[in-house]
Amino acid sequence: MTIEPKIPYKIYLSEDEMPKNYYNVRADMKKKPAPLLNPGTLEPMTAEELGGVFCDELVQQELNNTDQLIPIPQDIRDFYKMYRPSPLVRAYCLEEKLGTPAKIYYKFEGNNTSGSHKLNSAIAQAYYAKKQGLKGVTTETGAGQWGTALSMACAYLDLDCKVYMVKVSYEQKPFRREVMRTYGASVTPSPSETTTVGRKILAEHPGTTGSLGCAISEAVETATSTEGYRYVLGSVLSQVLLHQSIIGQETMAAMDKYNIDPDIIIGCAGGGSNLGGLISPFMGRKLRGENDYRFIAVEPKSCPSLTRGQYVYDFCDTGKVCPLAKMYTLGSGFIPSPNHAGGLRYHGMSSIVSELYDEGLIEARSYEQTEVFEAAEEFARCEGILPAPESSHAIKAAIDEALKCKENGEEKTIVFGLTGTGYFDMVAYQQYNDKTMSDYIPTDDEIRDSLSGVPQFPGNETK
Amino acid sequence: MTIEPKIPYKIYLSEDEMPKNYYNVRADMKKKPAPLLNPGTLEPMTAEELGGVFCDELVQQELNNTDQLIPIPQDIRDFYKMYRPSPLVRAYCLEEKLGTPAKIYYKFEGNNTSGSHKLNSAIAQAYYAKKQGLKGVTTETGAGQWGTALSMACAYLDLDCKVYMVKVSYEQKPFRREVMRTYGASVTPSPSETTTVGRKILAEHPGTTGSLGCAISEAVETATSTEGYRYVLGSVLSQVLLHQSIIGQETMAAMDKYNIDPDIIIGCAGGGSNLGGLISPFMGRKLRGENDYRFIAVEPKSCPSLTRGQYVYDFCDTGKVCPLAKMYTLGSGFIPSPNHAGGLRYHGMSSIVSELYDEGLIEARSYEQTEVFEAAEEFARCEGILPAPESSHAIKAAIDEALKCKENGEEKTIVFGLTGTGYFDMVAYQQYNDKTMSDYIPTDDEIRDSLSGVPQFPGNETK
Numbered sequence: 001m002t003i004e005p006k007i008p009y010k011i012y013l014s015e016d017e018m019p020k021n022y023y024n025v026r027a028d029m030k031k032k033p034a035p036l037l038n039p040g041t042l043e044p045m046t047a048e049e050l051g052g053v054f055c056d057e058l059v060q061q062e063l064n065n066t067d068q069l070i071p072i073p074q075d076i077r078d079f080y081k082m083y084r085p086s087p088l089v090r091a092y093c094l095e096e097k098l099g100t101p102a103k104i105y106y107k108f109e110g111n112n113t114s115g116s117h118k119l120n121s122a123i124a125q126a127y128y129a130k131k132q133g134l135k136g137v138t139t140e141t142g143a144g145q146w147g148t149a150l151s152m153a154c155a156y157l158d159l160d161c162k163v164y165m166v167k168v169s170y171e172q173k174p175f176r177r178e179v180m181r182t183y184g185a186s187v188t189p190s191p192s193e194t195t196t197v198g199r200k201i202l203a204e205h206p207g208t209t210g211s212l213g214c215a216i217s218e219a220v221e222t223a224t225s226t227e228g229y230r231y232v233l234g235s236v237l238s239q240v241l242l243h244q245s246i247i248g249q250e251t252m253a254a255m256d257k258y259n260i261d262p263d264i265i266i267g268c269a270g271g272g273s274n275l276g277g278l279i280s281p282f283m284g285r286k287l288r289g290e291n292d293y294r295f296i297a298v299e300p301k302s303c304p305s306l307t308r309g310q311y312v313y314d315f316c317d318t319g320k321v322c323p324l325a326k327m328y329t330l331g332s333g334f335i336p337s338p339n340h341a342g343g344l345r346y347h348g349m350s351s352i353v354s355e356l357y358d359e360g361l362i363e364a365r366s367y368e369q370t371e372v373f374e375a376a377e378e379f380a381r382c383e384g385i386l387p388a389p390e391s392s393h394a395i396k397a398a399i400d401e402a403l404k405c406k407e408n409g410e411e412k413t414i415v416f417g418l419t420g421t422g423y424f425d426m427v428a429y430q431q432y433n434d435k436t437m438s439d440y441i442p443t444d445d446e447i448r449d450s451l452s453g454v455p456q457f458p459g460n461e462t463k
Numbered sequence: 464m465t466i467e468p469k470i471p472y473k474i475y476l477s478e479d480e481m482p483k484n485y486y487n488v489r490a491d492m493k494k495k496p497a498p499l500l501n502p503g504t505l506e507p508m509t510a511e512e513l514g515g516v517f518c519d520e521l522v523q524q525e526l527n528n529t530d531q532l533i534p535i536p537q538d539i540r541d542f543y544k545m546y547r548p549s550p551l552v553r554a555y556c557l558e559e560k561l562g563t564p565a566k567i568y569y570k571f572e573g574n575n576t577s578g579s580h581k582l583n584s585a586i587a588q589a590y591y592a593k594k595q596g597l598k599g600v601t602t603e604t605g606a607g608q609w610g611t612a613l614s615m616a617c618a619y620l621d622l623d624c625k626v627y628m629v630k631v632s633y634e635q636k637p638f639r640r641e642v643m644r645t646y647g648a649s650v651t652p653s654p655s656e657t658t659t660v661g662r663k664i665l666a667e668h669p670g671t672t673g674s675l676g677c678a679i680s681e682a683v684e685t686a687t688s689t690e691g692y693r694y695v696l697g698s699v700l701s702q703v704l705l706h707q708s709i710i711g712q713e714t715m716a717a718m719d720k721y722n723i724d725p726d727i728i729i730g731c732a733g734g735g736s737n738l739g740g741l742i743s744p745f746m747g748r749k750l751r752g753e754n755d756y757r758f759i760a761v762e763p764k765s766c767p768s769l770t771r772g773q774y775v776y777d778f779c780d781t782g783k784v785c786p787l788a789k790m791y792t793l794g795s796g797f798i799p800s801p802n803h804a805g806g807l808r809y810h811g812m813s814s815i816v817s818e819l820y821d822e823g824l825i826e827a828r829s830y831e832q833t834e835v836f837e838a839a840e841e842f843a844r845c846e847g848i849l850p851a852p853e854s855s856h857a858i859k860a861a862i863d864e865a866l867k868c869k870e871n872g873e874e875k876t877i878v879f880g881l882t883g884t885g886y887f888d889m890v891a892y893q894q895y896n897d898k899t900m901s902d903y904i905p906t907d908d909e910i911r912d913s914l915s916g917v918p919q920f921p922g923n924e925t926k
Contacts, residue, residue: 010544115886382618
């Protein structure tokens with residue numbers, strides 16, 4: 001019997017212990033994620049084609065299914081040192097409150113001004129754009145976390161930054177916009193009149209509050225039609241999961257340091273960047289047969305791509321200007337109700353996460369908004385941190401699993417990703433406090449209708 | 464010659480290295496801060512008199528001029544472990560941007576949901592209230608940081624919490640209010656109709672946007688007229704500086720660990736809690752003749768108590784219900800312009816800081832709001848963190864000192880307190896971004912008028 005060392009409230013790695021490599025889970029996947037397809041030819045996108053939209057080095061990362069470890073450039077590691085390593089926190093107070101024998105940990109990514117894990121990929125993408133000599137980048141943002149993160153990275157590297165912000169978030173979160181402006185970014189509510197695709201969407205849906213899919217289309221159009229610009233994306237893409245593997249790498253290093261062996265690893269899932277990043281190196285161990293873990297993806301019932309979508313080729317964006325990706329999707333025309341977990345309002349899911357889920361290596365579940373905020377409040381009151389609505393989906397699942405442990409007397413170790421803070425989500429918290437928050441679950445008909453808009457691309461026969 | 468060990472970007476103490484004692488600077492002061500006086504008898508307040516307003520153990524701390532170290536109870540230390548130690552950050556990027564040979568450090572207290580150092584004293588005060596078996600506590604809040612901190616501490620200890628929030632902040636920062644509500648506190652804009660003193664102030668100044676002084680009066684009245692309640696205060700009092708010495712204790716331990724010897728220590732000063740807490744143990748070394756440091760207090764030009772006030776006995780609150788304190792004051796009737804650095808809008812200053820300043824042991828300077836935001840933006844863009852307006856006063860002074868070092872080729876070590884984040888100050892940032900922010904400097908006549916309202920208490924003859 002080994003005696004467990006005393007676990008501190010927060011485990012910090014030293015700077016020397018910080019990961020020097022991203023971990024690329026695709027290298028260990030027997031069945032690789034399906035390639036992106038050119039929507040015109042329906043052939044896999046080549047590096048050359050992708051290079052019109054993305055920076056060259058990011059294209060290489062996007063297509064890299066073979067290298068297990070990809071070195072993190074020194075400049076990025078220096079930037080990481082400004083806000084990383086993030087703490088792995090033992091939720092002693094939550095455990096006590098729940099009266100559970102389970103041991104609960106969370107990897108807290110909110111201790112930076114972007115308020116979330118998004119900064120991990122923002123600095124990497126901005127770095128490669130700068131290295132390529134570009135003038136600037138364009139992007140979309142939902143809840144505003146990604147846009148803020150990219151603004152911060154671009155300010156640091158002196159790169160121009162144009163952000164299309166989903167209109168519902170732009171209106172509900174004017175303060176996010178001001179943070180981005182403080183970091184020197186220009187912010188446009190989407191859909192907008194500044195792009196062809198934006199004008200088209202506005203003409204068809206005059207009252208729309210927008211979606212991530214719309215905003216992506218506008219940002220891509222602007223990047224490809226402006227000299228010296230490329231498009232960058234905060235989630236979904238394999239390159240983003242690669243950068244976010246820093247979360248999992250740090251978590252694993254911290255757990256190994258204290259001989260902690262997790263049973264269950266939980267993450268909220270919108271586009272899949274946080275979940276994919278957190279679980280990647282653990283999934284690697286599972287895929288290599290070195291260890292076993294349960295992985296749980298948590299999504300909102302209002303936008304249930306994994307739990308109610310289909311695994312087919314679909315457009316990544318509403319405007320259909322992007323490559324096709326094979327993923328769990330609700331159809332690129334799906335516009336979710338104005339749920340406040342803005343970062344989880346995406347119709348699709350990372351190809352990597354989708355493939356792993358399809359192979360049964362990941363479980364998925366969904367929750368309603370009000371029960372998620374109930375968990376958020378309980379967590380905030382005992383652990384101190386006011387969580388982002390997105391992250392609170394993972395909290396809810398972790399609490400449910402811990403209560404199951406209590407019922408069954410099981411001493412499981414649960415780790416979840418606390419992706420960010422809710423400081424810019426107070427409109428939603430106010431609705432919860434005032435008991436005016438509502439839930440919305442799309443009907444089967446609505447989802448069937450939306451999915452019926454997905455074309456019969458090759459491989460979609462099962463749809 | 465000793466070789467300086469490589470300084471990481473962030474120095475974290477381990478949990479074992481965290482301070483076990485508060486440091487009480489009064490023990491090392493040859494001339495003690497002047498005692499609080501009973502406004503009726505003009506005699507020093509007794510423990511019994513203070514016990515009607517404050518918890519018993521806090522009264523003992525308030526009156527304790529002799530014990531150098533006061534043990535931190537284990538329960539408080541456990542709470543501290545949830546968000547402390549706070550990092551001592553080396554501002555490598557800012558140094559590079561400024562091209563200065565100076566070495567700049569900041570002690571960052573913003574990595575918790577209250578967004579500032581205020582939580583350090585909130586948990587201590589709530590703990591002693593709970594220990595005394597009280598039902599709840601009342602308080603005032605300016606920018607909302609203290610109220611949020613107290614709400615968090617009370618939620619953790621299951622204690623009722625009533626907050627009077629300065630009306631201008633209540634209106635400008637509705638989201639702060641929602642954070643407090645999420646933690647279960649009740650929040651009332653001040654002045655309000657719920658107290659005698661509030662009704663009186665409203666009758667005399669119908670359009671007032673309030674002040675910390677008004678809000679204190681209301682909170683004290685509510686505490687003293689409600690069974691099982693006591694009043695707690697986020698700054699000014701000696702007990703608060705004692706709790707905030709955790710900042711200085713950690714800073715000193717981190718610096719000692721890496722053999723860093725600071726030349727200049729800078730803090731923003733509203734009521735004095737952050738400045739006093741940060742400098743206390745260093746001041747102790749200076750008072751004991753062990754080392755020398757320059758200490759700089761930074762305040763807004765709109766509320767310049769140290770740089771333009773007088774060192775006399777005055778009321779701590781507008782309503783004149785509190786004991787008298789000898790302090791640098793602008794007069795308790797001084798209502799500053801609605802400057803956005805809400806936490807620095809107090810007419811007076813901690814008695815400890817006032818005495819040290821009067822003895823020439825601390826320097827003071829003041830800045831206009833717009834130059835402070837300019838420094839804030841510069842800092843945010845290279846160091847990543849979006850600072851609170853209050854903290855940005857210290858940033859501005861640190862940058863000025865670092866630029867002086869550049870001019871003179873001096874390799875000084877500067878450390879400043881980065882007390883909090885500006886996430887709830889985006890209205891102010893928006894004004895700065897839109898170039899609609901204005902400065903206000905009170906005229907000599909205005910200050911003379913305000914000071915003329917201070918009664919001729921004993922010892923005020925120099926006024």
